[in-house]
Amino acid sequence: MTAATRLQLFSALTIAVCFADALSAAEVRAKADVTCQPTGISLQYDCSIRLTQARTGVPLTDVTVMVGADMPSMPMMHNVRPMKATAGRESGSYEIRLDLEMTGDWAVRLDLTGEVRDRVVKVLRFEQDRVGPTPAKAPSQNKH
Amino acid sequence: MDDYLIGVLSNIGVISFLALSAYLLLLTGEISFGQQAFFAIGAYAAGIATALWGWSLAAALVWGAATGAAAAVLVGVPTLRLHGLYFAIATLAFAEMVRLLFELFRYQIPIDGELVGPNGVDGFGNIRYIFENDIGPLQFLLLIYGLLAAALAGFMVLERSRLGVIFRMIGEDEVLAEMHGVAVARHKVLAAGIAGAIAGVGGGLYAHLTTYVEPRIFDVMLGVHSLAYGLIGGLGTAFGPLLGVLIDIGVLESIRAFAGYRMIIFGGLVAILLIFRPRGLLDEFVVHQIGRAWRRVWDLVLRSARQPAASGG
Numbered sequence A: 001m002t003a004a005t006r007l008q009l010f011s012a013l014t015i016a017v018c019f020a021d022a023l024s025a026a027e028v029r030a031k032a033d034v035t036c037q038p039t040g041i042s043l044q045y046d047c048s049i050r051l052t053q054a055r056t057g058v059p060l061t062d063v064t065v066m067v068g069a070d071m072p073s074m075p076m077m078h079n080v081r082p083m084k085a086t087a088g089r090e091s092g093s094y095e096i097r098l099d100l101e102m103t104g105d106w107a108v109r110l111d112l113t114g115e116v117r118d119r120v121v122k123v124l125r126f127e128q129d130r131v132g133p134t135p136a137k138a139p140s141q142n143k144h
Numbered sequence B: 001m002d003d004y005l006i007g008v009l010s011n012i013g014v015i016s017f018l019a020l021s022a023y024l025l026l027l028t029g030e031i032s033f034g035q036q037a038f039f040a041i042g043a044y045a046a047g048i049a050t051a052l053w054g055w056s057l058a059a060a061l062v063w064g065a066a067t068g069a070a071a072a073v074l075v076g077v078p079t080l081r082l083h084g085l086y087f088a089i090a091t092l093a094f095a096e097m098v099r100l101l102f103e104l105f106r107y108q109i110p111i112d113g114e115l116v117g118p119n120g121v122d123g124f125g126n127i128r129y130i131f132e133n134d135i136g137p138l139q140f141l142l143l144i145y146g147l148l149a150a151a152l153a154g155f156m157v158l159e160r161s162r163l164g165v166i167f168r169m170i171g172e173d174e175v176l177a178e179m180h181g182v183a184v185a186r187h188k189v190l191a192a193g194i195a196g197a198i199a200g201v202g203g204g205l206y207a208h209l210t211t212y213v214e215p216r217i218f219d220v221m222l223g224v225h226s227l228a229y230g231l232i233g234g235l236g237t238a239f240g241p242l243l244g245v246l247i248d249i250g251v252l253e254s255i256r257a258f259a260g261y262r263m264i265i266f267g268g269l270v271a272i273l274l275i276f277r278p279r280g281l282l283d284e285f286v287v288h289q290i291g292r293a294w295r296r297v298w299d300l301v302l303r304s305a306r307q308p309a310a311s312g313g
Helices: A003-020 B003-027 B035-051 B057-079 B084-104 B137-160 B162-172 B174-179 B184-210 B220-233 B239-254 B256-276 B284-312
Strands: A030-038 A044-053 A063-070 A079-084 A093-099 A104-114 A118-126 A131-133 B109-111 B114-116
Touching: A030 A104, A030 A118, A030 A131, A044 A063, A044 A104, A063 A093, A079 A093, A079 A104, A079 B003, B003 B035, B003 B137, B003 B162, B003 B184, B003 B220, B003 B239, B035 B057, B035 B084, B035 B184, B035 B220, B057 B084, B057 B184, B084 B220, B137 B162, B137 B184, B137 B239, B162 B174, B162 B184, B174 B184, B220 B239, B220 B256, B239 B256
Parallel strands: none
Antiparallel strands: A030 A044, A044 A093, A063 A079, A063 A104, A104 A118, A118 A131, B109 B114
16 A cells, blocks of 8 residues: 555544534524723733623523633734633633733634534734724725 | 534635645745636626526536636736836736726626626625535535645646746746747746646635635635735645645634734744745745655655565465
């Protein structure tokens, strides 16, 4: 058996396993509101996350929330290693401190497991003194 | 396996498709700064197919590959008449054009009370196929590497085939290849189409892995990296670009302590590497040496396996 045949066999098997095991559609879609503010320590931000079911608006409680972040302009090059968020005081709220590499636009990635398995991505602009949504840019403005 | 490690390995696998795509064009002697455009087209096409049209992932990936290939052929026909720097600039201009078109592209439909679909500069989120169908991170990792193995097997077959020889021949000397009766333009368009399809599959996997894409992801930085993978890893074999990806993402992850300076350090490392090994780590000579050593080891194993049988009989 040549190396190419072995590779073909491996790929056929793995692809078959992956496609065959796709189960029924998950019913719950998560919705997240993420607000962050500077801590006073350079490039560290305290973020509050509020998770609800997209359809019903019911807060999502028993879930594990791993929070990571990527810079959309440099995917996979500048990122924050995912960390577990702690449950907040209110139902469906979670808290995390993000330690970024630089200011700018970051796609904050929430990976939910447990009662609900989902991923929600929110793009925010982190500046030294404030954090907010990415300003809606007209495409022509983006050229300069 | 740790979810973080699975994430890093998934990223390495997905970006390898982009690296292989650029590598194929490097084989034909063309430097493309625009493979990220086909990666983007594949990502948007496959994402739309599952998130908005309800297609299966398999069909969406085929669709991503087909759109990537079609776009590459459409661009290839006029641009492959250009050479060297002119071709490189043309591919870069095309990639920027595609990125700007995605900044204008809006196509959304309401799902569960939320608008889902590409929304210009605000990107395209909620590509939730793997969550809706309960495909775990490890399962998706296996899918990525299964498809990557298929692509590598294809490359191994290609490199031993007449077509592979023609590609390398064109890469070495286009005029000489033409004098030997090779239809250079047709083969270069074919290479561009295959490269576009590979990038399209990679893009489709990337969109489903991250669940979110936006035009900024597919800017020139990604194109430069995709080209650098082949140049760092080596042009002697299809495993070269994969080694390049492994070094890039592996090095970036291992020098995490340098935070925002990682890219500067990585750039320096690449520059030093290219000074000492201009055709990359796995260049043709190294691949030949490895092949010879492997054959020698294999012969030894066969001989030692035969000896006890012979002495026993």
